[in-house]
Amino acid sequence: MSEQRVTIAITDGVADVRLARPEKRNALDPAMFEGLVLAGERLRDEPGVRAVVLSGEGPDFCAGLDFGSFQAMRDGQRLSATAELPPTDGPAKATGQRAAHVWTTLPMPVIAAVTGNALGGGLQIALGADIRIVAPDAVLSVLEIRWGLIPDMTGTQVLPELVGRDRAKELTFTGRRVSGTEAVRIGLATRVADAPREAALELAREIAAVSPHAVSAAKRLLESSGRVDVSTQLAAEQTEIGALIGSPNQKEAVAAGFEKRAPDFRD
Known part of the structure; x- marks a missing residue:
């Protein structure tokens, strides 16, 4: 390096x-x-x-x-x-x-x-x-x-x-x-x-202990905030949340929360 x-x-x-x-x-x-x-x-x-x-x-x-x-x-x-x-x-x-x-x-x-x-x-x-x-x-x-x-x-x-x-x-x-x-x-x-x-x-x-896909989606949205118009930003929010809901890591987050255990997220 x-x-x-x-x-x-x-x-x-x-x-x-x-x-x-x-x-x-x-x-x-x-x-x-x-x-x-x-x-x-x-x-x-x-x-x-x-x-x-x-x-x-x-x-x-x-x-x-x-x-x-x-x-x-x-x-x-x-x-x-x-x-x-x-x-x-x-x-x-x-x-x-x-x-x-x-x-x-x-x-x-x-x-x-x-x-x-x-x-x-x-x-x-x-x-x-x-x-x-x-x-x-x-x-x-x-x-x-x-x-x-x-x-x-x-x-x-x-x-x-x-x-x-x-x-x-x-x-x-x-x-x-x-x-x-x-x-x-x-x-x-x-x-x-x-x-x-x-x-x-x-x-x-x-x-590192929370859902990596949710963190990545949040970073993308916060990076674009203020750099694109409001309509584009709000549409991007819905695209990101739509991809997260029901995904394996989102299901695991919910299951771990209800079962009071540490989640096992996958990359």
């Missing part, structure tokens, strides 16, 4: 995915971009995975682009473009966009566990997750403006949806750093925890 920049361990339906370049604060280089995309694409089709936890080895989640990338930009080069990836039919075409967007395409929920720094591209990777659990003293920033850049890894799409258009502009125009506590207050993160990875894994195990 791309010089082991990204590792995956799967236990009881939970995929523990880690950015594994702690000596460089998990900074993004071509190999890290490649590793993130390939990890996401692998898990998209991995049988038995019902939830994903995305975190960084060491004290930081991801400090953004590494210095080599900034140095190359002075000569007009984009090192991320050198990542070796198969072509994609998805809306995210650029390498950096794919590294963040791929997590939204997984059928199962993705939970980012953020400690230390989540800066620039690192923050945008976290924004690709469905849920963000952050340490109170984590540092998050739309840092690109400090390097004369803009967020170009789907951040301009996702950020206004989370924090509102005006606050997204303020964060983007200034590059100011916010703590994990403030990130939760403004909607940039979901909740704080003193041990984000452990909290994320606990939540992932909870999600």
Whole structure:
């Protein structure tokens, strides 16, 4: 997996995915971009995975682009473009966009566990997750403006949806750093925890215990909410509920509930 920049361990339906370049604060280089995309694409089709936890080895989640990338930009080069990836039919075409967007395409929920720094591209990777659990003293920033850049890894799409258009502009125009506590207050993160990875894994195990088909349907609907017209969204609700009612896992959920036992769901 791309010089082991990204590792995956799967236990009881939970995929523990880690950015594994702690000596460089998990900074993004071509190999890290490649590793993130390939990890996401692998898990998209991995049988038995019902939830994903995305975190960084060491004290930081991801400090953004590494210095080599900034140095190359002075000569007009984009090192991320050198990542070796198969072509994609998805809306995210650029390498950096794919590294963040791929997590939204997984059928199962993705939970980012953020400690230390989540800066620039690192923050945008976290924004690709469905849920963000952050340490109170984590540092998050739309840092690109400090390097004369803009967020170009789907951040301009996702950020206004989370924090509102005006606050997204303020964060983007200034590059100011916010703590994990403030990130939760403004909607940039979901909740704080003193041990984000452990909290994320606990939540992932909870999600893995319910019907995977219902969770996937819910994720599809919540991803499209606000991005399609109301008629299309409401029609999609009925399509999804129609497919769930009477399905094997829905029958098992009802039976387990009445029989007061743990359900045995099938993928």
